[in-house]
Amino acid sequence: MKKLLYLFFAVVATAACQGKKDFSPNEEPGMQRANAVSIFESKDSQKRWILNSRDVDFSDLQNAALVAPELLWKDNGKDAGKVTAERGVFNYAQRLVTLQGHVKAVSLIHGLTLETDHIYYDVDKDRVWSDKKTVVTRGGVRTVAKHGVETNSKLTQIEFKKQSTALPATVKELKGQLK
Template identity: 55%
Template sequence: MRKYLLFGLLPLLAACGGSDTFSPTEDAGMQLATQVSIFESKDSQKQWVLRADAVDFSDLKSATLKNPVLLLKENGQDSVQVTGDTGTFDYPHKLVSIDGHAVIKSLTENATITAEQFSYDVDKNRIWSDTKTVITRGGAKVTAKGGVETDSKLSKIELKKQRTRLPARTDELKLNKDTLHK
């Protein structure tokens, strides 16, 4: 059975004001909480954790996030981290959007993916971007003009309208024994 837990409920109930620079609306009665964590558990293990410095809960269908960090788990271990300047969590559709200098970093592989925006579908366990995306792994860099789509492990990455930059030195092209055995 899946459980969604929202930490920071007490600060949410106590917070009735907020910063004009963060709020998507200027309506009175805005609900702003700080240092919030939202996560999903299955079989007593967290599947993903979404943290933010500040969250605006004034829209009942989605939360607006400041400095979000989405941490994806694999077998209970941290595997992928997605960060950005702002974001949203759409409750009914279970979609997380992270915007502004968005970065996906694999915590198990030497891979980083950057774009202006990434989306994460909780139910389908996939991440995608429809904007220009740059994937860096080791000395290789690939640019996908139309974005990417990947699973939460970054093991299957589909590139759209790609461009590849080869390493400047030939020694960067050589495979070492460790790479071959992964």
């Protein structure tokens, strides 16, 4: 956690020292904004995930408010997945990324896409989920998860939430469903 915070403040300091107007405090006291910010976490000298945002508001000491965020997941140094949205929030203490508005998650390895209005990423558990209607597309096949999905960051183990299937009780019912 301390590494992430040190890294976070190093990124903010770098943005402030670039000589451009990339970092400028808002006119209100206590407000801090930056443009073109990257927040990431490394393990064994390789980045695990990178959160890029066009604009970030750091005025809340618990959360960073993101505009046009892009979350990139890594697997053995290679890009594994990407999520884009209109806005988002990164909660430092909970290490939780929340993305909202036309959210699109793409597995760059498996050719799978998730589309929803709201998605969460738990950094510590490498868990991605949505409680909203989610459209899952793979190979031209679209499936709608009415109550959302839960998966890992590689988008390989997808669980449809509150999904139920009624199995036929008799052979006659089964034959009726096959017609």
